[in-house]
Amino acid sequence: FLQIVKNILQLLDGHAEEERQIAPSAAVFYASLKMREEVLFWLDKATDEKAPQWRERVLLALIKHYSRNEKFSEAQRLLDEMIIQDEKDMAIATIAEHMASKHPVDAGFLLDEIKDLRISSSTAKKILAEPAMFVKPQSLYQLLLHLQETPDELADCLEAIISKDTTGKSADALRNLFVKKIISEPSALKFLE
Numbered sequence: 001f002l003q004i005v006k007n008i009l010q011l012l013d014g015h016a017e018e019e020r021q022i023a024p025s026a027a028v029f030y031a032s033l034k035m036r037e038e039v040l041f042w043l044d045k046a047t048d049e050k051a052p053q054w055r056e057r058v059l060l061a062l063i064k065h066y067s068r069n070e071k072f073s074e075a076q077r078l079l080d081e082m083i084i085q086d087e088k089d090m091a092i093a094t095i096a097e098h099m100a101s102k103h104p105v106d107a108g109f110l111l112d113e114i115k116d117l118r119i120s121s122s123t124a125k126k127i128l129a130e131p132a133m134f135v136k137p138q139s140l141y142q143l144l145l146h147l148q149e150t151p152d153e154l155a156d157c158l159e160a161i162i163s164k165d166t167t168g169k170s171a172d173a174l175r176n177l178f179v180k181k182i183i184s185e186p187s188a189l190k191f192l193e
Helices: 002-010 016-032 036-045 053-068 072-079 085-099 104-111 117-128 137-147 151-164 169-178 188-192
Strands: none
Touching: 002 016, 016 036, 016 053, 036 053, 053 072, 053 085, 072 085, 085 104, 085 117, 104 117, 104 137, 117 137, 117 151, 137 151
């Protein structure tokens, strides 16, 4: 099978436009086989200083692949190579979504790196659907901190947290985080009576 794919890809040799278009798929194919040199070869094929979006597409495809396979350190390493913010935001969102099930607190921290509000809000909603987000109060706290700048999104998030809280633990944790306990002291009015 590998030889068949190599033969097909060799047919594109010398056709730069077609090579750039197939580069994301080829890089992911070789990444799945742990063939690092071939991955780098296809990343290089997509590199064009005049059109950096081609390289970004390969990096994004690789980040999606590594995130799906829970190789988050490799995904984040590639993230550092990205230069186009929109593509980078999509990559961060992908990592956060996949990370939420096993590393919910870290996924919440990643939201702060996303510059595009639409992408960060959408990602916040997606990771909130992950049951692991409800295991540790810190996961929810990080998510709420991120959403504090967008009142409507924060309200939606709080509503979702309360509706999914079957044990009451999340509601108690939220209450402890946001509601100050009133210390019972004698009222000043009592002394005036």
